[in-house]
Amino acid sequence: MIDELAALPGIGNKSAQRLAFYIIGMSPERVQHLSESITQAKAHIHYCRCCQNLTDTEICPICSDPARDRTTIMVVENPQDLAAYEKTGKYKGLYHVLHGAISPMLGIGPGDIRLKELMERLQTEPVNEVIIATNSSLEGETTAMYISKLIKPAGIRVTRIASGVPVGGDLEYIDEVTLLRALEGRTEL
C-alpha cells in the first residue's frame, strides 16, 4: 500500500507511510467506503462525448445546459483549466478539453490531443467563435497557433485570451517577457 500511495503525485515516501498507518487505524467500514469510492469513480467517470470534459453522464452538465451559448467554444488544455474558468461564473459558452498540448519536445503531436473531436464539433455545431485558452507556455502557444491555422480557413472567428500583467500585479515584480507581451498587446483607451 505504501508503494502504491507513494506513486501518486505530490505524495512522497514519508506521506505515504503516514497515510498508510492512518488507513490501517480506520474502521473497516470507512476503509471499505474509501476503497469503493475509488473504484466507483474510476468506473463511472469518463469523457463527455461532446466537450471531452470528465463527467459521469454521457453528455456533461455544461454541454447539456440549454442556457449556455452554443455559438462559442473555449478550448482548454485540461479539466482543471475548465474548472478555473467555470469558477468565474461569467463565461456562458461551451468548452472543449484537449487533454494536453502539442509538445515536440515531449513527442506529443496534434494526433495525441483531442483535436479531431474539436474539428468534428465545428462541422456539426453552429459555432462562430473559438476562444483558445491554452496555457501561456511554449506548448500552449504552439497549440494555439496550430489550432488557429486549422480552423481559420473554415471562416470561424479564432481568438486568444490576453497575455499580460495579472490583475493587482506590480510591474516592478513582473518578468520581462510578460512586460513585453503586455506592451505588444496594449489596447486603445
Added chain:
Amino acid sequence: MIDELAALPGIGNKSAQRLAFYIIGMSPERVQHLSESITQAKAHIHYCRCCQNLTDTEICPICSDPARDRTTIMVVENPQDLAAYEKTGKYKGLYHVLHGAISPMLGIGPGDIRLKELMERLQTEPVNEVIIATNSSLEGETTAMYISKLIKPAGIRVTRIASGVPVGGDLEYIDEVTLLRALEGRTEL
C-alpha cells in the same frame, strides 16, 4: 542609530541592531565612506526636469538619448517600474514617472502626482502616443482612466498595457479576476 535604521523599510528592530553592531565594528574610513555616499546621493540625485525619473544630471540619460523615439511616452508610477521596462531592452520611447497613483482611499488626488508635468510635455513635445503602464491595481486603473480622459481630447493616441495571464502561467493557478480580464481582452489570431 538603531532607531534610524529600524525606521527604513524592510528593516526591523533585530536587523537594525545587527547592522548597528556591524557598522561599529567597521574601520573609520569605511564608516566615513558609507555616511558620505548617503549624503552625496541625497544631495545630487533629483528628478529629471523632463520625465521626472531620478537622475544626477539635469536631464536624465534616457531623455537626452538622441536614439530614443520622442513620439511615444510610457507613463509609469515610479522609477522601479521604469527600471523594469528598461531591463527588457525593447522599449525605445521615452517615459514619464508619476511618483504615485491617484488613490481616493489614501487621499492622493491628481494634484499629488506629477501629472501637470506630463501635460506640459504633451504641449511642447511631438508626442503621438501615450502608453499608460500604471500598475494593474485599483489605484493604477483609476489613474489610467483619469489620464486617458485628460489627454484624449488633445487628439493624442492613448493606450493601456495588456492585462491577462502572465507568460508561462498555468490557468489552473490564476485568480478569477485575471482570468476574466484575459477573456475580455482576447485578441484575434
